[in-house]
Amino acid sequence: MNHPNQGLESTGNNISVRFLPLFVVFVLFSSCISIFAQNEKVFYGGFAFAGNASEIGRNYPVAAKLSASEPESTNFFESQARTFFKEHARSFSKLDLQFGLARPGDTPLVLAVALTDEKVLREQLGSFHKLVIQLGFELLILDFRTMEVAVSRPIYIEFIDASRESFSDDDVVARMRKMIWGEGSQLFTAILEKSVDFQIRGKNQSTLQIRTVSIGEKALPFLPDAYRQSTNTYAQAIAQQFGALLAGKAGLAMLPYAKDALNSKMSLRFADASMLQFKIPPPTFAVDVDLKGYKKILDKSTPAEALWLYGAFLGIRVYEPEFNKVFFDAPVKFGVPKVVPSSQQTVDEFPIVSEALQGAFLEAIQQMQKDKNCSTKVLNKCKL
Amino acid sequence: MQTMNRSILTWVTLGVLLFLPPVIRAEIVKGKGQGEIVYKGMFKQGSADERAAITEAKKNALTRFAATFDTARFELYKKIESEVLSSIDQYITDYTVLDQSTDKTSRRHTVIIEASINATLIEAAIQKSSGAAAPTGAAASTGGEGDYITFVFVARELASRKAFDAKRTTVEINESADTGAEKARVSDDGQSAERSLEKSSVTKKTTGGNTETKAEELSYRVSTVTEVDNAVNSVLTKARYEAVDPSDAGLEIQSFKKDFSSGDDISSETRSAAIKTLKEKEIRYLTIANMDVGLPDKDEVSGMARVYVTVTAKVTDLKPKFPKTVASIAGKPYAGLGPDSQVAKKNALNEAAARSAAELVDQLRMKNVR
Numbered sequence: 005m006n007h008p009n010q011g012l013e014s015t016g017n018n019i020s021v022r023f024l025p026l027f028v029v030f031v032l033f034s035s036c037i038s039i040f041a042q043n044e045k046v047f048y049g050g051f052a053f054a055g056n057a058s059e060i061g062r063n064y065p066v067a068a069k070l071s072a073s074e075p076e077s078t079n080f081f082e083s084q085a086r087t088f089f090k091e092h093a094r095s096f097s098k099l100d101l102q103f104g105l106a107r108p109g110d111t112p113l114v115l116a117v118a119l120t121d122e123k124v125l126r127e128q129l130g131s132f133h134k135l136v137i138q139l140g141f142e143l144l145i146l147d148f149r150t151m152e153v154a155v156s157r158p159i160y161i162e163f164i165d166a167s168r169e170s171f172s173d174d175d176v177v178a179r180m181r182k183m184i185w186g187e188g189s190q191l192f193t194a195i196l197e198k199s200v201d202f203q204i205r206g207k208n209q210s211t212l213q214i215r216t217v218s219i220g221e222k223a224l225p226f227l228p229d230a231y232r233q234s235t236n237t238y239a240q241a242i243a244q245q246f247g248a249l250l251a252g253k254a255g256l257a258m259l260p261y262a263k264d265a266l267n268s269k270m271s272l273r274f275a276d277a278s279m280l281q282f283k284i285p286p287p288t289f290a291v292d293v294d295l296k297g298y299k300k301i302l303d304k305s306t307p308a309e310a311l312w313l314y315g316a317f318l319g320i321r322v323y324e325p326e327f328n329k330v331f332f333d334a335p336v337k338f339g340v341p342k343v344v345p346s347s348q349q350t351v352d353e354f355p356i357v358s359e360a361l362q363g364a365f366l367e368a369i370q371q372m373q374k375d376k377n378c379s380t381k382v383l384n385k386c387k388l
Numbered sequence: 389m390q391t392m393n394r395s396i397l398t399w400v401t402l403g404v405l406l407f408l409p410p411v412i413r414a415e416i417v418k419g420k421g422q423g424e425i426v427y428k429g430m431f432k433q434g435s436a437d438e439r440a441a442i443t444e445a446k447k448n449a450l451t452r453f454a455a456t457f458d459t460a461r462f463e464l465y466k467k468i469e470s471e472v473l474s475s476i477d478q479y480i481t482d483y484t485v486l487d488q489s490t491d492k493t494s495r496r497h498t499v500i501i502e503a504s505i506n507a508t509l510i511e512a513a514i515q516k517s518s519g520a521a522a523p524t525g526a527a528a529s530t531g532g533e534g535d536y537i538t539f540v541f542v543a544r545e546l547a548s549r550k551a552f553d554a555k556r557t558t559v560e561i562n563e564s565a566d567t568g569a570e571k572a573r574v575s576d577d578g579q580s581a582e583r584s585l586e587k588s589s590v591t592k593k594t595t596g597g598n599t600e601t602k603a604e605e606l607s608y609r610v611s612t613v614t615e616v617d618n619a620v621n622s623v624l625t626k627a628r629y630e631a632v633d634p635s636d637a638g639l640e641i642q643s644f645k646k647d648f649s650s651g652d653d654i655s656s657e658t659r660s661a662a663i664k665t666l667k668e669k670e671i672r673y674l675t676i677a678n679m680d681v682g683l684p685d686k687d688e689v690s691g692m693a694r695v696y697v698t699v700t701a702k703v704t705d706l707k708p709k710f711p712k713t714v715a716s717i718a719g720k721p722y723a724g725l726g727p728d729s730q731v732a733k734k735n736a737l738n739e740a741a742a743r744s745a746a747e748l749v750d751q752l753r754m755k756n757v758r
Contacts, residue, residue: 057692057727058686207482207504208484208502208504210486278727279692281725286418288502289486324420324486324500326420327420327500329486329487329500331487381487385486
């Protein structure tokens, strides 16, 4: 005789068996969605100086002094960066930023901020002393498995000051400190702006790199002595500026500019004194910037003032470097007006041509975006 | 219940297989390729002609990737090239079209792609083709184990340099000869006679000789490094060679060190003793390498200390009546970087050991030495 509940039990089992696969599929599907929705873990790696370890003092004299000004146990840049990233980890909404030690089997990706360029320009204009501090940084994601730069985002900040007194070295250090200290500083405000769309590029994401920057002779008379004597240094600053605009305005995946294109490596010295060298992978597309020159013409003149027009003239070439397939090659120019009162004895022309250059870069980006060939074949593929 | 258990197991296993991240990751490298086809009739997007051009571009990307291999590896790749190209989609996991253009006049369609190349799969194919993945050569006859290989990798640094002054030997030959003429004159009246003697002397001096320059006497500090041995062992083991530790093989490492401390090769005594020992122990291959460690300098790009290590190595097959060299490397330099010269030296030695062992393995595979 059958037990009265036997049939029920068996029916219950049958129901379980029938729905179990569905349930398992549901659970796996949900977990699968959560796996894919999860951001990739990236460990915070710290602050680093880019370039030769032994030449940090020469390449970044003010930053090195500022770094050493803090007590020995705390590196100024590192402590500022760590505090900022810890407090704003959630602002990097497309990354899962982790702090602490990575375990074996963890992601090999590490986030770092590297100082790549430091320029201090001191000039006397009439009775005034002018100070310009330009700092170039790269916000990087480094792949420690392949020892390659996986993602880079150029950041360029500038500080201008004027005084009747000349600026001492300590004054310069104090101004630079102001540019970096605290979360409201120029540096961290710039990083915070970029945090929302800073992400690991996709597997088939194409990349763009500023490959060469050439400075024409007609640009030299407008440059400060420091740049005139070393055009490579000015080229680095130009690459940094244009790279920052391409990433910021056009949202492109950029690779760092390598001073020596044949030896495309990026050395980083971290705050813990470790020195590491990362390979900059070959880019999908490259950009050559040819700064042909700056020019000024007198537009109007009255006894009270004169109106000058300053122009920046560029050649921009976007191409695929291995097969030398050119997608965009055009001259770009941009002019800015400057009214000079007759009473003014001297004119500081560098900020004016820098403004013209900035305008020319934005004009170039617009032209590249408007150009169908360049836009569809290059920019869309490099978009983050 | 058993049905239900089986069902759960099946689903869970399926789930694990589907959703767990793979433990072993293939090495994917990016490479670019260009493909061009000549089409007939009208060219259409998505047509067989376009697919053919992309296939050509994939092949080109793989060929360009293979061009980065060293000579021995490239020779091994050539053996499997046709097989790889015939199943190109296995080796190129995905691609992005960077550009395509159609020239209607010449009826040519060109495409440039950036491809993701599965380098691990290519390496596996090379290993399979060279037999490294299978039991080694003698395995069939000996029932499982292949021919054994042992190695002595010594690192050496210059300890002292003794320079000799050039030795000059001068030879001087002096020859002299007197010549004379005697004259006699009788006076006209015949009453008196006069005799005179004219004498001249000739001296000949010949100088010569030779300068003997003696080569510098170099002495080296020789050492064996555990990390180097481990690196070599790892390469040989991964390539499925039966590597035997030199001390287990019964080799007198000290004799090798002593020989390399003053010369560039081992003495005939050390060599004979090693061959005898290895033949007795049925170890077929002997690899000897000396790694000359250079002086540290500075790498201009990174600012780090850099040390060059130059490797000279050869593998000898001891099976024939007269041992013969089956693979060799002559003076190949490898560089290592580090925050100081000690770390740079260590890195250079490890790099040199691993890469030279890999090159020797490729040469052995090329000659079907397993």
